[in-house]
Amino acid sequence: MAAFVVTDSLKQLIGHKEGPIVFKVEEGAIQRYAQAVGDSNPLHSDIEYAAGSEWGRLMAPPGFTGWPVAKGFDMFKVVEKLIQAGAPVGLLDGGVEYDFLAPVGAGDTLVAVVNLASIEGRETKMGPTMVTTIETTYTNQRGIVVLIARNTFLNF
């Protein structure tokens, strides 16, 4: 066995972007999400309470970027591109890492851009494996980056 060799046609995709994806963060969507995940903090559900808080409005639980959150799945378009360029078709979700950089609340508009940040060749128990990091950056209407999500995928 050996480490996966990252070919030039794969390397060329580093820096490939998808998006921009626009998210409107709405009050009702925040309330429904908080209820669905069992978050009982009134800052995410009680409009009056939130209005009287230091934020002055309903805030989103960390990780909620507006409905549908699933729009962020555009990262899978990058994975498809990699497979078209010769990446192994075996796919494992290697997990996700979030940097919560600024609060998100009702009325915000977020713009997300998906970026293929890095490709690395490794040897794992599955054999030669390509490890890809896809970074999604969410910026609000004031130009502030509020969230960076880094997803790792393993192709083997």
Added chain:
Amino acid sequence: MVKQIYYEDVEIGSEVTPLEKIATTRMLVQYAGASGDFNPLHYEDDFAKNLGVGHPIVHGLLKRAWLVNLMIDWIGAKGKLKKLSCRYRGVDYPRKMKTLDEPLDGDTWWCRGKVTRKYVEGDECLVECEIWVENGNKEKTTTGSAVVVVPSKLK
């Protein structure tokens, strides 16, 4: 509201206050609607069977949201969640419903965490934790870590 924790009270090895969760089929449908993730893997038996997981499974992102809950509840109103990462290591099957809103007997999940590091960076007091979701057999089906900012009694 939960009691506020302070940097000085946290020790390496301290336990994050555990959070109990019971995943149900109803909850998964509710999460699908609220998140917009309508993958039938999370609500349709045959679809899940064909994908080789047997039955509909709990959304990975829902388990991530539980871990966010765990940390936010623990750090209190003055704390701030800075980073959270997780990996999905095993699938979880929700309980089915007995009545409109009451699940059948079955698995109960616990979100847990342990402090692994505490340090000061700039003017922030940071605490790093190992976090996980554990199923009824005490298997860690989702594992990860979190970095939080907590207030200091000295400021």
